[in-house]
Amino acid sequence: MQAWLARAGGDCGFGVVSLTGLAPLLAAEIRYALWAHTIDTTPAAWHPMWLRTLVKSCRTRGVGSLLELDPHDAGWTTHSGPVNRIVQTMRRDVEPVHHSRERTRELGYLDTDYWGFRFPQRRSVFDLTAIAQPWLRDLTWEYLADVLDGPARPRTQGPFDAIRRAMVSFGDYLTERAPDRGNSPAQLTAATARGFVADFTKRIGNGQPTRGMVNSDGSSSPASQTTYQLTMNAMRRVMRAALDSGAAEAIGLPREFIVAIPYGGNTVKRNPRPFSDAVLRVVSDPANIALLGERDPHDGGPEFVKSSETVSVSSFGVRVLAG
Secondary structure (H helix, E strand, O other), X not given: OHHHHHHHOOOOOOOOOOOOOOXXXXXXXXXXXXXXXXXXXXXXXXXXXXXXXXXXHHHHHOOOOHXXXXXXXXXXOOOHHHHHHHHHHHHHHHHHHHOOHHHHHHHOEEOHHHHOOOOOOOOOOEEOOOOOOHHHHHHHHHHHHHHHHXXXXXXXXXXXXXXXXXXXXXXXXXXXXXXXXXXXXXXOOHHHHHHHHHHHHHHHHHOOEEEEEEOOOOOEEEOOHHHHHHHHHHHHHHHHHHHHHOHHHHHXXXXXXXXXXXXXXXXXXXXXOOOOHHHHHHHOOHHHHHHHHHXXXXXXXXEEEEOOEEEEEEOOEEEEEOO
């Protein structure tokens, strides 16, 4: 019956997916991926029909492994949208079984699964293949791996995304402006760093897009002072880490280039320290608010003392001490 169903393309029953006729490796990969999906903290919904379509398409095309499938190819199967999303997730779970952590560096991606965790709300690996120069891609991978190995692992994916975008942008600049399209790190100089800064600054003034960066919908990402700060700070961290670890010397990356990368500035805007509960109750008391309104009709925020009350108004808050 199982063999006949495989030939006829029928279903074994409600909620059942038959792997009969698949290559042994592919069948084992799908079983493992299904198990990994069950322990995911935020699993996506996989309809049995989509899973059956995946299996049938693999069987028809003689696929031997999930790693042979391209989740961006819409022509290899029907219902390509949901099926390819399943393939992408399955590949993410299966690839750590096939490849070592060091091998992912050669392949151009970083997967936090090798460190035993995932960033919240992130289902994909950090793809570094958009960084055009292999040496720059390797330095980026090594920096991110060192961060994951260390005690200061970020709580969200934001810092890692900022690093990746900065290196993609710099790599795009090197491809266009640097000798040998930036593939020879020994040829980079302080002038290279200054040229990248000037190019970025010009793009901000002209309203041009940031090099190598696009939004999730494919639209261009305009250069701004914020993206400049994030890019320069990210570059500085990666290159200084390479200088300290000896990786820069090993590939011939000149020190004069690294020290010429400027500090981008502080991008964190800290809120004022909040009031304590006791002070907040006094500040929000209607009588005190009315009193402050009467004593400060022009919103100038003066400090004054009258009888047994002390009222202080400042740019960051109010404190009323009742005598």
